[in-house]
Amino acid sequence: MSTTTTRKVVIEPVTRVEGHGKVTILLDEAGQVERARLHIVEFRGFERFIQGRPFWEMPVAVQRLCGICPVSHHLAAAKAMDRIVGGENLTPTAEKMRRLMHYGQMFQSHSLHFFHLASPDLLFGFGADPELRNVIAVAGKFPELGKQGIMMRKYGQEIIRMTAGKKIHGTGAIPGGINKNLTIAERDELLVELDQMKIWARAAVKIARDYTVDNLEMALGFGSFESSHMSIVRADGAMDLYDGGLRAITADGKTIFDHVDNQRYADYIAEEVKPWSYMKFPFIKSIGPENGWYRVGPLARVNACDFIDTPEAEAVRQEFMAVTDGKPNNVTLAYHWTRMIETLHAVEKIEELLHDPDLQGDDLVVKGERRNETVGIIEAPRGTLFHHYVVDDNDQVVMANLIVSTTSNNEPMNRAVEGVAKKYLSGREITEGLLNHVEVAIRAYDPCLSCATHALGQMPLVVDLVDASGALLDTRKRG
Amino acid sequence: MGVPIPTAPRLRSGPMRVLVLGYGNPGRRDDGLGPRLAEELSHMGLPGVDVDSAYQLQAEDAAAVADHDVVVFVDADVSCPDPFEMRPVLPAGEPRFSTHSLAPETVLSMAWKYLEAKPEAYVLAIRGEDFDGFGEGLSDRAQRNLSAALGFIEKFLEERASSCEKAST
Structure with a gap:
């Protein structure tokens, strides 16, 4: 019965x-x-909390949302506020300083996750006793890996400190630009350890790649499913973690929308509320709330872009895509491999920027025609991050809507x-x-x-x- | 609420290096007690004392810990006795779900195991009461406890430096 x-x-x-x-x-x-x-x-309350605050506070205030990726919120809000002051066409120095900050954030965040959160699972097996499956236990068997994680994280944090001014509540990005450049001394300090960071990033890609390939059959059956993927991409289709138009593709790679102007995101993405969760559920409007959910983050970005504009990361991207004959990869555990591809891309970009004299420029801020409504979108380490604001004529924020990457990945999780x-x-x-x-x-x-x-x-x-x-x-x- | 001042010999030569690391989220009311103490202490400019703050403890903090002889982690506490509690920290592992933050014991353990450094370490836990909602500033209770903790840590650091000088002469 x-x-x-x-x-x-x-x-x-x-x-x-x-x-x-x-x-x-x-x-x-x-x-x-x-x-x-x-x-x-x-805590949707944060969007209420910032109402009534002056718009220029936003790049600093929103960092209190998150202790994990405050830099992503800092830059998304700054990008949004650029448009409020009519300063979205940044000077080369301002844009490159922000990009350096962002790649530093990506490098340290991905490294932390891989070496200290994911590697115990991968090295000891999912079934291992949690007392033995943690970052401290890694030290016993793989001491160099744990040390690399610490030093890679520290390197990224140093980049953030030098570009944002300090480790927490950084003030580097301001509406229309940046408030400091990178000194020659700071640049040289970062260059000292750069080669070591590249060596470790390459090795990390190999660990993630080998793990996924060696365990592909298991990975295919481990929480994997077909899904749409979304990210921003550059105008030529390259991966761009700082700026670009929105692109969404189906599980087999067909275009859903492409090069969507950030200011028009709401024409393509809507959010649904469900009774059992305070969190909103974003979905692609043209597909509808039932099936319009999508993945964001490293897997989605590598799937969605046409290529990566740094040579080593592009080479490993091609190897990754070959596993699925060029079609999107829908394996959940493949997030680790793509996260390390992006780590390598980030350090290549850091190298490119550190050799660019624009970082020592003095033209830091631009302003233009004032606006009242604005959207700033960036690819945070965990995925696409949306900041949407309306500001009144008294410079006060009267509406804020944030779609964070974990929200987009809710249904996939x-x-x-x-x-x-x-x-x-x-x-x-x-x-x-x-x-x-x-x-x-x-x-x-x-x-x-x-x-x-x-x-x-x-x-x-x-x-x-x-x-x-x-x-x-x-x-x-x-x- | 105090602890005995240890007199163990230091492992490195040269002036004693002390790190006070306050952590927490200043945008979540009393959770900001750690960074607030760090801010106030940094204004004092105590010789030989490095002061830093963070939202939460992270892997790279192990590198900073490894560079010092004495480390004091300062955090808000939801249940310790008023006004604060100071206790030694020993290294320990810490299996966690999906969190990206580390406990002082784990950071210390990483310094020991990965970086071969064994500083003396303490937690200064300051009792708070308001951890709900967004907002800056401390509750009255947390503010009182912060003042008491500041007085204590200043004296502790002076005595610690003094005991080190005596040990080295």
Whole structure:
């Protein structure tokens, strides 16, 4: 006799990033996985918080959104405010300083994720005891990898400090430009370690590539699914992480839209609200809310671009695309490989910029015709980041709408978790193995699940198994 | 709320180097206690004391920790006794879900294991009460606790420097 009992497995990290989140795996009457949801309780309050503030504060104020990628918010807001002051055609010095800051951010963020968050999974296996599957354990077996992660992260942070003025609450980008150039001394300091960074970036691409190729059969069945992909691309179709038109492609590579003017994003992307989450669900309007979800981030960017304009990254991009005969790659675990392709691209761009004398220029700011509405879009490490503002004639922000990359990847993460849960969960127990695999699937997207508040004494992960009546069947804590 | 001043011999020669690293999000009310203490302490210009701040602890902080003899991590705390608590830190691993932030124990462990540096390390946990919503500024309680913690850390650093000088003569 069947019953109507539905059990819920709840994985609830208490830390707050774009809010705090939990995973709910819904079981059917037979105890099998019916569907999975990742709830990220995004604090939409931030968009209200900045209303009434003067527009020139935005590039600094929005950095308080996120402790992980404040530089991305800083630059997206600055790009938006450029248009408010009519200064979107930046001077070469201003644009190149911002790009250097951005590539520094990309380099350190991707390195951190790969060496310190993902590598324990890849090196020790998804099923390994979490006590042995972390960055400290990596030191025991692969001490050089962990050290590389530290030094690559430090290098990127130094670039940020030199371009943004300081590590947190940087003020480098301002409406219409930048407030400092790069001194010769700063440039030379960064050049000292550049070659080492390139060597490590190349080696990291190889680790990620070898892992994916050697485990391709497993990866194909690990939370993978077909999806659309979206990013900005340069006018000639090249990958451009700082500026470009919006491009979206289908799972097999057909164009959905291309070179969309950033100011018109709302004609192509809409956001849906669902009752079980505070987070909005962006979708491609022409496809509709049911199937219009898409992936963003490194995998989407490598899939969507026509080429990469730095030689070493382009070579490894071609190798990556060859795995799927030039079609988009829809393997969730391939995010790691593409993340390292972008890391190599970032360090190549850093090298290009450090040898460009425009970085020592003195023409830092431009202004032009004042506007009241503006959109700034940038490719943050985790994907496309939208900042949309309306400013009144008193220079106060009266409307703000932000679409962060983790929001765009929400439905893909749901799909990834669902796929993994269907494979690894049955019965009434939250096994360590299930939890490990759910973590690995989510981690591939590098979601932003940990900023805002982190005060001592909070628990990062709680897992509950609850029956239909609300009774707790099982619980697990980690951290 | 205080701790005994350790007198262990230092491993490196030259002047003692101290790092005070305050971390937290100043845009989330009392979560900004760590950066706020760092800001106030940096204005004092204490000799031999490097002061830094961050939203959260990260891998590269291990490199900074490794460059110092004494490290004090300063953070807001949701449950320690008023007004603050100072405690030694020992290295430890820290398996985490998807978080990008590290605990002081993990940063210290990375300095030990990857960079072969073993500084003395402490956490100065300052009790806060308002961690909800966005907004700058501290609650009255956090402000009072910050003042007490500042007085303590200044004295601690002076005594630590003094004990080091005696040990080296």
